[in-house]
Amino acid sequence: xxxxxxxxxxxxxxxxxxxAVEWVQGCLERIQRNDSALNAVLALEPTITLEAARxxxxxxxxxERGELLGLPFVIKDNLQMRGWPLSQGSRVSGQDRGAFxxxxxxxxxxxxxxxxxxxxxxxxxxxxxxxxxxxGPTRNPWDxxxxxxxxxxxxxxxxxxxxAPLALGTDTGGSVRLPASFCGxxxxxxxxxxxxxxxxxxxxxxxxxxxxxxxxxEDLVAALGGMAGRDPLDSTSVxxxxxxxxxxxxxxxLAGLKIGLPQExxxxxxxxxxxTILVTAMDRLASEGAExxxxxxxxxxFAIDTYYLLNTSEVSSNLSRxxxxxxxxxxxxxxxxxxxxxxxxxxxGNETKRRILLGAFCLSKGYYEAFYLKALKVRALIAxxxxxxxxxxxxxxxxxxxxxxxxFGERTRHPLEMYLADVFTVTQALASLPAxxxxxxxxxxxxxxxxxxxxxxxxxxxxxxGAAFQSLTDHHxxxxxxxxxx
Amino acid sequence: xxxxxxxxxxCARLTxxxxxxxxxxxMRQDMETLLSHxxxxxxxxxxxxxxxxxxxxxxxxxxxxxxxxxxxxxxALANAPxxxxxxxxxxxxx
Numbered sequence: 001x002x003x004x005x006x007x008x009x010x011x012x013x014x015x016x017x018x019x020a021v022e023w024v025q026g027c028l029e030r031i032q033r034n035d036s037a038l039n040a041v042l043a044l045e046p047t048i049t050l051e052a053a054r055x056x057x058x059x060x061x062x063x064e065r066g067e068l069l070g071l072p073f074v075i076k077d078n079l080q081m082r083g084w085p086l087s088q089g090s091r092v093s094g095q096d097r098g099a100f101x102x103x104x105x106x107x108x109x110x111x112x113x114x115x116x117x118x119x120x121x122x123x124x125x126x127x128x129x130x131x132x133x134x135x136g137p138t139r140n141p142w143d144x145x146x147x148x149x150x151x152x153x154x155x156x157x158x159x160x161x162x163x164a165p166l167a168l169g170t171d172t173g174g175s176v177r178l179p180a181s182f183c184g185x186x187x188x189x190x191x192x193x194x195x196x197x198x199x200x201x202x203x204x205x206x207x208x209x210x211x212x213x214x215x216x217x218e219d220l221v222a223a224l225g226g227m228a229g230r231d232p233l234d235s236t237s238v239x240x241x242x243x244x245x246x247x248x249x250x251x252x253x254l255a256g257l258k259i260g261l262p263q264e265x266x267x268x269x270x271x272x273x274x275x276t277i278l279v280t281a282m283d284r285l286a287s288e289g290a291e292x293x294x295x296x297x298x299x300x301x302f303a304i305d306t307y308y309l310l311n312t313s314e315v316s317s318n319l320s321r322x323x324x325x326x327x328x329x330x331x332x333x334x335x336x337x338x339x340x341x342x343x344x345x346x347x348x349g350n351e352t353k354r355r356i357l358l359g360a361f362c363l364s365k366g367y368y369e370a371f372y373l374k375a376l377k378v379r380a381l382i383a384x385x386x387x388x389x390x391x392x393x394x395x396x397x398x399x400x401x402x403x404x405x406x407x408f409g410e411r412t413r414h415p416l417e418m419y420l421a422d423v424f425t426v427t428q429a430l431a432s433l434p435a436x437x438x439x440x441x442x443x444x445x446x447x448x449x450x451x452x453x454x455x456x457x458x459x460x461x462x463x464x465x466g467a468a469f470q471s472l473t474d475h476h477x478x479x480x481x482x483x484x485x486x
Numbered sequence: 487x488x489x490x491x492x493x494x495x496x497c498a499r500l501t502x503x504x505x506x507x508x509x510x511x512x513m514r515q516d517m518e519t520l521l522s523h524x525x526x527x528x529x530x531x532x533x534x535x536x537x538x539x540x541x542x543x544x545x546x547x548x549x550x551x552x553x554x555x556x557x558x559x560x561x562a563l564a565n566a567p568x569x570x571x572x573x574x575x576x577x578x579x580x
Contacts, residue, residue, distance in 0.1 A: 096565045099557055192541040206540050232549035238542065305524040316501055323502065326574055330567035336577045341504040353503060354516055360497040361489070361517060374527050376537030381530070383538060415516050416523060432541020456542060 002026035004162050004479070006067050006219045013060065013070070020053040020060070020070030024114050027072045031117060031163050034482050040138045040148075040157035042077050043085040043118040052114040059112055067222035069112035074158040074167035077118040078125055079210070080199035081105050088201050089121040089133040089151075092322045092347025094329025102199020103234065104168060104210050104227045111226045116164050119154030123349045124319065125170055125203045127151045128178055128421040131412055132351045140182060141480040142446055146405040149179030152187075152213065159185045159213050161482055166223050167213040172204050173307050174400075174425025176211035180437035181400035181449025186466070186476060187213040188220050191457050192432035193238040195224075196231030204314035207307075207429045216476050217438070217466040221249045224459070242460035251468035252461065255289030260393030264300035265424055271403040277441035277448045278399055284472055285397075293393050297385040300427060302378050307426035308419055309362050309375035315352075316359025322347065354415060383431040386455075395465055396453040399424050400437055404446035424451065434459040436466045439475035447475075487525055489518040 002023060003009040012018035028046060035041050049072075056070035075081055078088045080098040087093045101109060109115065122132040130138040130153025138153035140146040141161045148157045152169025156179035159167050169176035171189040180187035188211050195210040202208060212223040225246035231237045261282065266275065286292050324330035324343030331342035348356070362371040389396060401424060411418040428435040433453055440450035450469075454462040470476050494514045498505050505513065559572050568575040 094565075094567070099561050099564060193544075230547075235546045235548065236540070236542075238544060299530075302527055302530065305526055308520065309524055309527075320501065324567055325576055327565035328567065332577075334577050336579050337502070338504075339577050340502045344501075344503055345505070348503075350509075353505070353509070354513060356501045356503065357494065357497045357513055358517055358520060360500045361493065361521070364497065364500065371521070371524065373537060374532060375524075376539060377532040377535040378527055378530060380535055380538035381532075383541075416519055419520075 002030065002162070003165065005165050005215055006071060006222055009071065009165065010067070020056040020114060021050060023070065024049050024053045024072045024116060027116055027164055034161055037144060037482070038139050038141060038157055038161055039136050040120055040154040040161065040163065041117045042087060042120050042135055042154065045084055048083065049114060049116055052109070056112045056114055064112070066111055068108060068226050071113045071166060072116040072164045073108060073113050074117045074119050074155055074164045075105055075115060076121050076152050076155045076167070076169050078121060078170060078201040079105055079168060081115060084115070084118055087135070089123040089135065090347060090349065090352070091134045092328050092343065096327050100199060103196035103231045105199065107227045108223070113226070117158065119152070119158055119167060121154055122151035123352050124201070125151040125172055125175055126315065126351050126355055128174070128418055129406070129411065130179065131408065132349060134349055137408065140405050141482055142184065143405065146407050146446070147182065149182035149405060151175040152179055152211070155213050156180055156183045156185055156187065159215055160480060162479060165214060165219055169211050169213050170200060171209050171211040171429065172207045173311060173429045174422045176213055177400055177425050177435060177437040177449070177451060178422065180213060182405035182447065184439045184447030184475070184478060185213055185215055186217055186220055186439065187211055187437045188224065188459070188463070189428065189435045190224065190228070190459050191434040193236045194228050194240050194434070194457070194459055196234040196237040198231055198233035202318045204311045205318065206314060207311065217463055217470050218249070221246050221463050221467070224463070238457070240459060241457050245460050249464060249467055251471050252464035254285055254468055257290040257395070257465065258293055258393040259285060259290050260293050260295035260389050260396040262295050262297045262300070262389070262396055262398055264297050265398040269402045269423065270399055271443070273443035274399055274401070274403055274448050277443065278397070278450060281440045281450050281469070281473070282397060285469065288472065295389045295392060295396070297389060297427065299378065299381045299385050303382055303427045303430060304419055304423055306375045306378045306382065307422070307430055309371050310379065312355040312359035313362045313372050314359065315355045316363065319352065319356055351415070379430045382427055386431045386433060390455045395462065398451045398453065400449035400451045404443050404448060428453050432456055434462050436462050438466055438469055439478070441475055442478070487518060487522040489514055489521060493517070
C-alpha cells in the first residue's frame with residue numbers, strides 16, 4: 001500500500017520500510033490501473049521519474065531529510081517542466097515540450113520532490129468542469145458519471161484517487177478550489193504573488209495563480225513552504241509574511257477567532273444539503289470558541305459578470321501568441337495570415353474561441369469603456385467589500401459551490417450556466433485574496449467543500465485555521481472507491 | 487445588447503480566427519447572452535471609482551540588471567514548427 005500523505009510517507013521512510021523508487025513505482029502502477037477510467041493524466045515520463053526518485057534516495061542515504069525529499073507530485077499541463085510535454089489541454093500545442101522549469105516546479109524539484117505525471121485540464125485552464133480538455137474529460141472518482149470540476153481537473157483527481165500526495169494546479173477564478181470541493185481534497189489559492197507565475201502559461205495574467213492540491217492542510221503547508229518566496233523572474237511575486245511558521249505549523253487557537261459568514265453566499269442559490277453541511281462545520285468551530293458573525297459583501301452579485309469581462313479580455317490578448325510560428329502545431333498555408341488563422345481554427349477549442357472573441361469585443365473601440373473599464377471599476381468595489389468585512393472579522397467562511405458535482409453535459413450547452421458554477425470562487429480572485437478549500441462532508445456520497453478566505457498575505461494564518469478545522473474533523477480522510485476501468 | 491454577425495466577424499478578424507459558417511451564429515448567440523447579462527454592471531454608480539488593474543498595490547520591484555543564462559538558440563527553437571539557420575521560418579509575407 002503506497003502512502004497517501006506526507007505524514008504517512010515520513011513514517012515509512014523513518015522506519016526504513018520504503019524508498020522513493022518504491023513509492024513512485026507504486027504511484028505509477030496505480031495510475032496504470034485506474035487512469036483509463038479517470039483520464040486524469042496526460043503524460044508520464046517513467047525514465048525521468050525513476051531517475052529523480054533514485055537521486056532522492058541517494059540524498060536521503062547521505063543523511064538529508066525533508067518533507068519534500070522523494071515526494072511524488074503531479075503537475076498541471078500548463079506549467080513548464082524541462083523535457084516534459086506541455087499541451088495546456090490544447091491541440092494547438094502539438095508536440096511541444098517544456099523548455100525550462102517553472103519556478104514553483106523547479107523549487108519542488110530542488111527540494112527532492114519527484115515529478116510523476118502531467119495532469120489533464122480544461123483547455124488553457126478555461127472551464128469549470130474538466131469537460132473542455134482537447135484530450136477528453138476527466139472523471140470524478142466519487143462518481144464516474146459526474147464532472148470532477150475544473151480547470152485543474154487532472155491535478156485534483158490525481159490527489160483524490162491517490163496517484164500522488166501532492167499536485168500543482170492553477171486557479172484563475174476557482175480552478176483548484178472548485179474541483180477540490182467536487183472531489184473532496186484540500187487546495188489553496190494563495191494570495192496573488194505568493195507563488196511565482198514564471199513558467200505558467202498565462203491565461204488571465206492579473207488573476208492567474210498556481211495552487212497546491214493535497215489531501216490535508218498539513219501537506220499543503222509543506223508544499224507551500226517549498227515554493228513560496230519572491231522570484232526575480234516574476235515582478236509581481238512577493239515574499240510571504242510568516243513563511244517561517246510553515247516549517248512547524250500549529251493549528252490556530254479557535255477561541256475568540258471571528259469568522260464572518262457573508263450573507264450573499266448563503267442565499268437562495270445554495271442547496272439545502274450544502275447549507276446544512278456548512279452550518280454543521282461552523283457549529284463545530286463555534287463549539288471550540290470561534291465567534292460567528294454575519295457580514296455582507298454587497299457587490300457579490302456583480303462578480304461573475306466582472307470576472308468574465310476581465311478574464312476574456314486578458315485571454316484574447318494572451319492567447320494571440322498561439323499562432324503556429326514559434327511553437328505548437330502549424331497548419332501550413334502559403335500565405336502567412338492564412339497559416340495563422342488555419343492553425344488557430346484547427347487547434348483551439350470552442351470555449352477558447354468563445355472567450356477570445358468575447359474579449360476582443362470587450363476591448364474593441366466603442367466597447368472598451370462600457371465593458372472592460374467598467375469591470376475594472378467594479379473589481380475595485382468587490383475588493384473594497386472584502387476590506388470592510390475584514391475590519392470586523394479575522395476570516396470568512398463560505399461555500400465553494402452551490403451544490404455537489406454535476407453530471408457530464410449538464411452545462412456545456414449553455415456557457416452562462418457553466419460560468420455561474422464559479423459564483424463563490426471568482427470574488428477572491430478578483431480581490432487577490434488567499435482562499436482555502438477544505439472537505440466539509442458528503443451529500444448523497446458526493447463531497448461538499450468549505451472555503452476559508454483571509455486578508456491579502458494572511459496565507460499562513462489561513463492554513464493555521466484550516467489545520468485547526470482538520471484536527472476537529474475527518475472528512476479529509478475519506479477516499480473514494482475507484483471505478484473499475486472500462 | 488445586440489451582437490450582430492458583423493460584430494462576430496470583426497472580432498474574428500482582430501484575433502486571427504476565420505470561423506466556419508456553422509460556428510458564427512452559435513458564437514453570436516453566446517456573445518449576445520453573455521454581454522447582455524454583463525449589462526447588470528450598468529446599474530452601479532461608478533463615478534469616482536478607480537479601476538483596479540492588479541491585486542496587490544505593491545511597488546513592483548525590479549531585479550538587478552545583470553546578465554543571466556537564458557535559453558540557447560537550439561532550446562528556443564526546439565518547439566518551432568519550422569526553423570532554418572537559427573530562425574523561426576514562416577511563409578512568405580510579401
